[in-house]
Amino acid sequence: MKLYRTSQRIVLEHEAAFFPLPEGESWDRLINDSRLVDRLRSIAAGSGGQPRLDEEILAPVGGQEVWAAGVTYLRSRTARIEESHSAGGSAFYDAVYQADRPELFFKASPWRVRAPGAPVRIRRDARWSVPEPELVLCINARGEIVGYTIGNDMSSRDIEGENPLYLPQAKIYDGACSIGPALLVREAPIASDTAIAMSVRRDGRAVFDGRTTLAQMRRTPEELVRWLYRETSFPQGCLLLTGTGIVPPDDFTLASGDEITIDIPPIGTLINRVE
Numbered sequence: 001m002k003l004y005r006t007s008q009r010i011v012l013e014h015e016a017a018f019f020p021l022p023e024g025e026s027w028d029r030l031i032n033d034s035r036l037v038d039r040l041r042s043i044a045a046g047s048g049g050q051p052r053l054d055e056e057i058l059a060p061v062g063g064q065e066v067w068a069a070g071v072t073y074l075r076s077r078t079a080r081i082e083e084s085h086s087a088g089g090s091a092f093y094d095a096v097y098q099a100d101r102p103e104l105f106f107k108a109s110p111w112r113v114r115a116p117g118a119p120v121r122i123r124r125d126a127r128w129s130v131p132e133p134e135l136v137l138c139i140n141a142r143g144e145i146v147g148y149t150i151g152n153d154m155s156s157r158d159i160e161g162e163n164p165l166y167l168p169q170a171k172i173y174d175g176a177c178s179i180g181p182a183l184l185v186r187e188a189p190i191a192s193d194t195a196i197a198m199s200v201r202r203d204g205r206a207v208f209d210g211r212t213t214l215a216q217m218r219r220t221p222e223e224l225v226r227w228l229y230r231e232t233s234f235p236q237g238c239l240l241l242t243g244t245g246i247v248p249p250d251d252f253t254l255a256s257g258d259e260i261t262i263d264i265p266p267i268g269t270l271i272n273r274v275e
Contacts, residue, residue, distance in 0.1 A: 001040050002182040002268075003030075003147070005062075006055035012040055013182065017049030027062035028236045031147070032140045037187055059115040060138070060149050060183040063236035066113060068134070068153055068171070069224050070103035071096045072217050072243030093164075102219055102227050105167065107153065107177055107241060114178040119275035121175025122254050126156035129254045132244035133198040133262040135190070135214060137221050138183055140237045143229040145221060147183040148190050150262050150270040151241045154178075175275070179239065184267045189221065190214065194266060198246050201259045208252055212245035 002013040010021040010030065021030075021043065033039060071093055096103050114120055122129035132153040140146050154177065160170035184190070197211040221242060228240060254260075258274040 001037075001044065001185045003040075003060065003185060004053060004182050005058040005060050006053070007058060008055050011053055011055070012043055013053070014040075014044035014049075017044075017051065018053045019043050019046070019049050027060075028064075031062070031064075031138060031183075031237055032142075034142075036146055037185060040185060057116050057181050059113045059179045060181075061110045061113050061179060061239060063110060064138075064239050065106065065110070065234060066108040066151075066177060066179070066239045066241070067228060068105055068107040068241035069219070069243045070105065072102065072219050072224070073212065073245035097218065102224055104224070104228055105171065107171060112174065112177060114175060114272060116178070116180035116270055116272070118178065118272060119175065120152060120154050120178050120260070120272045121173070121275055122154065122256070123156050123159070123169075123173055126159055126170075127253065128158035128161075129154065129156050130248050130252065131155075131198065131200065131254065131260045131262075133196055133246050134241040134244050135194075135196065135221075135264060136179055137225065137240045137242060138237065139225055139229075139234070139240060141233075141235055143225055145189070145225060146237075147185040148264075148267060149179055149183050149239075150181070150264050150267055151239075152178040152260060152262055152270060152272060153241050153244065177241075178270060178272045180270050181268050190266065194264060196246065197263045199261045200248075200254070201261070202255060202257065207258075208248045210246035210248070216245045217243065 004011045012019040134151045136149045136151040138147040156170040192215045200208040262270045
């Protein structure tokens with residue numbers, strides 16, 4: 001089952017039919033409902049399903065903070081070591097990858113998150129910018145994973161590589177995070193062989209294609225959630241980007257007008273253009 005936030009209401013998708021939830025339904029209250037799956041099944045079993053969704057889709061975020069985990073894939077570890085070598089960061093990125101404690105950092109306030117189809121940005125003071133396609137966990141206030149969606153963690157690699165203490169500036173700025181299109185709600189964990197693919201098109205032609213699977217993650221989603229909630233509370237729940245295993249080559253940087261497409265088959269496709 002999938003949930004969409006639209007410009008008019010929340011809509012449930014089940015077996016190719018779309019079921020509008022009652023007007024005034026709160027996203028924050030919904031994802032924190034202890035009987036969420038049962039409630040959605042009840043709605044899907046009723047009448048009123050529609051064959052398509054014609055409304056504008058918003059990001060699946062209400063009052064949730066957005067956080068991110070770093071260096072969770074070997075490919076990301078290698079890229080971080082390479083970009084920060086001259087700043088002396090290579091040793092501690094390897095240490096973070098091997099450590100019990102993961103790297104966790106704040107990514108975006110809800111109002112900063114860009115919706116599917118909305119423009120994302122590269123920093124004007126950056127020379128080397130990349131998209132980072134990631135599985136996103138939707139976690140309720142009790143620390144339970146209630147669903148999965150797609151995220152794009154826009155990053156300025158030259159700024160982070162200059163000094164790892166600049167990571168907030170490399171990661172947190174206007175237009176640096178897009179999430180969507182839907183929240184996949186399921187009781188069972190998402191399969192480890194789930195594929196993630198990303199392509200970047202420029203002037204109508206592909207300039208980068210990459211793919212990985214969740215099996216390449218060193219840490220499990222549940223492990224990341226336990227660390228995030230260890231000493232921090234989230235009254236409305238939280239969204240957590242789980243890291244990237246797809247990193248373009250060092251000679252690649254995004255340009256204005258590029259179209260970024262991220263696909264995770266059980267969830268859907270997130271598309272944003274760089275403004």
